[in-house]
Amino acid sequence: MAHRVLFLPGDGVGPELLAAAQVVLRATGVRLKVETMDYGRSYERTHGRGLVGLSVPVSEKHLDAIQRLGTVLKGPIEIDPKTPLLELRGRRFTSANQALRKIFQLYANVRPCRFLEGVKGVKSVKAAFPDTNLVVVRENTEGMYTGEERWEGEAGSSAVATRRITREGTLRVARFAFDFAQKHGRKKVTVAHKANVLRLSDTLFLNCCREVSAAYPQIQYTEQLCDSLLTAMVMHPGRWDVILCENLYGDLVSDLAAGLVGGLGLAPSALYGDQGVAIFEPAHGSAPDIAGKGIVNPTSMLLSASMMLDHLGEVEAARRLEAALATIREGETTPDLGGKAGTMQMAEAVAKKLRTNSKI
Template sequence: MTHTITLIPGDGIGPEVSRATQVVLEASGVKIDWEVQHAGAAVAETQGTTLPNSVLESIRRNKVALKGPIGTPIGKGFRSVNVTLRQALDLYANVRPVKSLHGVEPRFEGTDIVIVRENTEDLYAGLELIIMPGVAQSIKLITERSCTRICEYAFDYAERLGRKRVTVVHKANIMKLSDGLLLESFRKVALKHPKIEPAEMIVDACAMQMVRNANKLDVIVTENLYGDILSDLGAGLVGGLGIVPGANIGHEAAVFEAVHGSAPDIAGKGLANPTALIQSAVMMLHHIGESTAAQKIDRGLISLYERSEIRTADLGGSSSTEEFTEALCKAVATA
């Protein structure tokens, strides 16, 4: 079966890591017809927008997209492409597995958690205003609908992957109405999933727990802002943003992406580590039912990272993007 998938290469190192990921996917045996669409800072210069309608139309048509890192011009009035994609396509669940990769020296060995972040509202809804000179206000938007569906997604995910616990992270001790609504929704959803242990934790206590015993949290479900911060903290536990995958899931479409930046300072130099986007592509393969190919790439990555001679510069090595990709393809072929 051939899958038609939207590819957004992105800015900076985006085209390099996207090409590397395409090559690795091809080595796994999966058949993909790529529909390439462009978005980001480079597109803004020629089209006056960072996200042309053709990109959204392509994703709606194909239902699945793989996206490299994208830059947003600062101080020019452009909205974040990532935020716009999530809101326009109602990609309400941001899923970030945080797992130690064999052979990469992490801060904490054996970390294996998943952060499920509500993706469409909270302070990221962008509802801001100037009340008077020198006084700005941001409105924290929380709805029962969004709280319920993100909690349902987290519990369904935990059941599907054989997880034991879902931990809701909140600040309802202070924000009793908004975060209280998340907590109330979580408790109602938990009653429908008796096989999964529910747990509740205040966000600051969660941050401390993540650097003491992250695995106790298992699957975290939380709001947009908290999830954004905790996801990057989680990446730091296992070796950095260069190896952590991410996905944005909705009922009608899904976008899989590298969560690191576009790193324009090293663009075109062959220094980029494509692991994050490759791991995101592995999530994508599972999503489209190509688990055999996904498992081959997983085994190839483990095999490659267990051999210390193949490393990109971000992990202390000297291998180029191309050298890493070639070595991974060989490892996938024999996985």
């Protein structure tokens, strides 16, 4: 039986990345029944603007398809901070991506960062630590990214942003992090915080995490001030396993973690919730400067596709796909990793390795 999946190519390099992923996914032998929809600026260009003049990078049709299919593989989108807020289902959002996260309560953003063989010798990669194998679990619906901002007093003189931490939101992401660690054989969960300064909100976050950790005695629980955590990650990258963060900290920590393994082009990402919806996407942006040139590195998208296969229960195929990225070691890769292959050439090389060695 085929798995039903929604493809959202997105903007910039997104369509190229999704085309590359399709080539590789076919080579795994896993049967997928795919529906594709424009998303982001590409959708807006086709469908114009809404009745009140607001941009419409995502619509009710998207939401219906996501709810119906449940599993989404998507490309990055352009997000212009000058664009008016998006209105959808009676609420306002800063972007189409935020709308999906909030509407489907995709509260757990999972960003694995694992060193890939072949990257160490690439001259263009300035930082690559072979002992890095960690996962950042980022709370994805609260914190500083609630979109609640206002002027205080005269506009332009003082801006106030609301940072929201709730017991319910923290408990659910903490349970997710510990369940993830248990399922994937991880031994330690470290919580990043600044409770020494943010004594109410971060202390609430910590107390909830401590409460959840008590139910998982087999998993080591530690806490680390997030500023010193960043330093320690660079100095001792092999020391970390699962790092649990509130929204803003997770955004920063996960990008630094990607730098440890060679950059965002090698970093996958997944969004999970409790409503039967999961979204998989590369951790990087739409890269409009190289869009259409056929040179974007597809690794982040391919690793995200591997996470999608794992989510669908196709665990062996997911591991085979990751192993086939040995093409990086063999030089079959894009210019950013020192190779001469284009995006689709690299995808074809990975697909060939999958087809010729089904027991990778």
